[in-house]
Amino acid sequence: xxxxxxxxxxxxxxxxxxxxxxxxxxxxxxxxxxxxxxxxxxxxxxxxxxxxxxxxxxxxxxxxxxxxxxxxxxxxxxxxxxxxxxxxxxxxxxxxxxxxxxxxxxxxxxxxxxxxxxxxxxxxxxxxxxxxxxxxxxxxxxxxxxxxxxxxxxxxxxxxxxxxxxxxxxxxxxxxxxxxxxxxxxxxxxxxxxxxxxxxxxxxxxxxxxxxxxxxxxxxxxxxxxxxxxxxxxxxxxxxxxxxxxx
Amino acid sequence: xxxxxxxxxxxxxxxxxxxxxxxxxxxxxxxxxxxxxxxxxxxxxxxxxxxxxxxxxxxxxxxxxxxxxxxxxxxxxxxxxxxxxxxxxxxxxxxxxxxxxxxxxxxxxxxxxxxxxxxxxxxxxxxxxxxxxxxxxxxxxxxxxxxxxxxxxxxxxxxxxxxxxxxxxxxxxxxxxxxxxxxxxxxxxxxxxxxxxxxxxxxxxxxxxxxxxxxxxxxxxxxxxxxxxxxxxxxxxxxxxxxxxxx
DNA sequence: GCTTCTCAATCACCTAGATTAGAAGGGCCG
DNA sequence: CGGCCCTTCTAATCTAGGTGATTGAGAAGC
Numbered sequence: 001x002x003x004x005x006x007x008x009x010x011x012x013x014x015x016x017x018x019x020x021x022x023x024x025x026x027x028x029x030x031x032x033x034x035x036x037x038x039x040x041x042x043x044x045x046x047x048x049x050x051x052x053x054x055x056x057x058x059x060x061x062x063x064x065x066x067x068x069x070x071x072x073x074x075x076x077x078x079x080x081x082x083x084x085x086x087x088x089x090x091x092x093x094x095x096x097x098x099x100x101x102x103x104x105x106x107x108x109x110x111x112x113x114x115x116x117x118x119x120x121x122x123x124x125x126x127x128x129x130x131x132x133x134x135x136x137x138x139x140x141x142x143x144x145x146x147x148x149x150x151x152x153x154x155x156x157x158x159x160x161x162x163x164x165x166x167x168x169x170x171x172x173x174x175x176x177x178x179x180x181x182x183x184x185x186x187x188x189x190x191x192x193x194x195x196x197x198x199x200x201x202x203x204x205x206x207x208x209x210x211x212x213x214x215x216x217x218x219x220x221x222x223x224x225x226x227x228x229x230x231x232x233x234x235x236x237x238x239x240x241x242x243x244x245x246x247x
Numbered sequence: 248x249x250x251x252x253x254x255x256x257x258x259x260x261x262x263x264x265x266x267x268x269x270x271x272x273x274x275x276x277x278x279x280x281x282x283x284x285x286x287x288x289x290x291x292x293x294x295x296x297x298x299x300x301x302x303x304x305x306x307x308x309x310x311x312x313x314x315x316x317x318x319x320x321x322x323x324x325x326x327x328x329x330x331x332x333x334x335x336x337x338x339x340x341x342x343x344x345x346x347x348x349x350x351x352x353x354x355x356x357x358x359x360x361x362x363x364x365x366x367x368x369x370x371x372x373x374x375x376x377x378x379x380x381x382x383x384x385x386x387x388x389x390x391x392x393x394x395x396x397x398x399x400x401x402x403x404x405x406x407x408x409x410x411x412x413x414x415x416x417x418x419x420x421x422x423x424x425x426x427x428x429x430x431x432x433x434x435x436x437x438x439x440x441x442x443x444x445x446x447x448x449x450x451x452x453x454x455x456x457x458x459x460x461x462x463x464x465x466x467x468x469x470x471x472x473x474x475x476x477x478x479x480x481x482x483x484x485x486x487x488x489x490x491x492x493x494x
Numbered sequence: 495g496c497t498t499c500t501c502a503a504t505c506a507c508c509t510a511g512a513t514t515a516g517a518a519g520g521g522c523c524g
Numbered sequence: 525c526g527g528c529c530c531t532t533c534t535a536a537t538c539t540a541g542g543t544g545a546t547t548g549a550g551a552a553g554c
Contacts, residue, residue, distance in 0.1 A: 043478075043485045061387045063474055069390040071383040083380075086373040089486045091380045091479040111493060115365060118358075125372050126333040132375070133330075133338050135382035136318040140308045142389035143316040143434030147541070179502070187390030192541055194503060208502085227310055231290075232338040238290050239336045246358060394511070426532070439511055441533060455532090 002027055002053055002103045005077030009164025009235045010130075011123055014243045019120040026113055027051070027103040033096045039080070040094040046084045048106040052076050055100025056175050060184065061092045070185035071138070072131060073097075073158065073175070077165040082128050085110050098176060122244045133232045142187050145227065148196040150186035152205070153226030159219060160230040176212030200225075249274055249300055249350045252324030256411025256482045257377075258370055261490045266367040273360055274298070274350040280343045286327070287341040293331045295353040299323050302347025303422050307431065308339045317432035318385070319378060320344075320405065322422070324412040329375050332357050345423060369491045373481075380479045389434050392474065395443040397433035400473030402453070406466060407477040423459030447472075 003024045006012060015023075030053065033039055039057065040046060057080050059072035071092055074080045080094050085107050114121030134157070141153045158175055162168035177185075183193040201207055205222050209215040216222065231237030250271045253259060262270075277300065280286055286304065287293060304327050306319035318339055321327045327341050332354050361368030381404070388400045405422055409415035430440040448454050452469050456462040463469065478484030
């Protein structure tokens with residue numbers, strides 16, 4: 001099943017087998033994309049959305065001077081541009097970090113899905129609002145944490161999200177972000193990202209382990225430095241949601 | 248009509264009279280709130296959402312040390328916590344800046360509305376994604392602009408949003424944010440917010456005009472300093488959306 | 495074999511913004 | 525009326541992070 005990871009760790013148990021099958025059957029085709037390619041461009045009229053099956057995708061806003069700000073990272077189980085269903089054009093670009101496999105679903109099909117399965121429709125809505133919750137947490141991090149804390153927060157979030165979809169092995173972060181990418185996500189320069197990684201290394205929090213990946217040595221420390229509380233991911237913790245069905 | 252400003256300047260023209268009436272009739276009651284009070288608390292189970300009729304509301308995340316990060320400002324025409332419809336609990340707090348009037352709509356009623364008017368449902372979804380788009384723009388600002396630029400960006404956004412709902416008179420920003428609030432939105436200290444306001448004043452961009460309001464003297468300059476391009480508000484510009492009806 | 499890239503890593507120096515501490519002005523309350 | 529907040533505004537000092545430049549390792553290409 002292509003969409004097996006959709007809302008895994010959150011509301012997937014709340015979807016009926018019929019709904020899960022309907023979502024999976026809505027996929028028109030899958031596409032492969034090479035690393036560091038653009039998938040969806042800001043401003044282009046779009047008529048389908050992509051669900052990420054495998055790989056990592058990055059969402060970013062570029063300013064006139066060519067400076068790039070990451071606004072999101074997507075991992076398997078995420079829709080990368082479901083916003084486009086209700087907005088028709090994206091305000092930012094979506095590109096690949098690694099080689100990636102995506103499942104394409106047309107907006108017409110999504111409308112049919114929602115008409116046939118209103119509860120699934122709410123789950124789709126929910127999934128776009130998870131993005132918004134993550135955005136808010138990034139705003140918090142950019143506004144209130146120093147460079148080291150921002151990087152730690154990002155790493156802690158990625159670990160937690162991978163854990164929810166059972167793609168975290170407990171020690172290696174399988175997302176080959178470059179220090180430049182961390183810098184673009186955290187609003188700092190690559191030089192300073194490097195300095196921050198050094199202190200994280202010296203504190204024994206993590207260390208590089210080849211191919212751009214990080215070995216996580218002390219997750220608790222990383223969470224503390226990033227003031228991370230994962231409840232905003234709505235998987236576990238005080239905000240966790242059991243059902244979207246009306247009481 | 249209480250909800251007359253909902254999606255005004257964006258998709259309101261796309262709503263039928265029937266849909267507009269249905270939304271208005273879904274309002275259970277209106278509530279008044281005094282300035283600087285909390286309306287919705289993070290983590291509380293909620294069963295209705297609030298549409299802002301009059302006044303200004305602020306949304307913020309507080310960290311353990313009592314530091315506050317604004318993550319959104321709401322003006323008339325906005326739902327302040329429609330996210331809560333699909334998420335049941337908010338990850339942040341919503342409070343008033345000024346005295347405010349809100350229309351309360353139960354989640355049960357929203358479900359009925361969406362069932363009866365799927366297109367209105369998509370418009371409601373769209374409105375929550377506008378929040379996400381604004382969040383992304385704030386992330387961009389926090390990551391890529393200096394203090395003066397961040398403040399300018401926020402002011403430019405507020406002007407543009409007020410203009411969309413026709414609440415901007417062309418010279419006075421009718422939102423009495425304190426310098427402390429700007430600081431909490433922009434991730435800087437109040438002292439530095441003050442310095443930045445001084446340079447904005449010295450450049451002839453704006454000046455205070457009593458009761459915490461700002462007189463806008465050179466909007467073009469403010470937009471330039473904040474690298475502001477309002478198309479992410481989906482009102483005018485390259486991303487503007489004409490209809491949510493299927494083609 | 496060489497060159498050419500890219501990325502991590504580091505240094506020296508400089509600036510934007512934080513921190514701390516007050517002063518001045520207005521509104522509200524007793 | 526005096527006293528007390530709260531807010532704006534300012535100055536002095538300090539630091540996190542930016543800038544620019546260099547080095548070395550590894551991979552890609554010729």
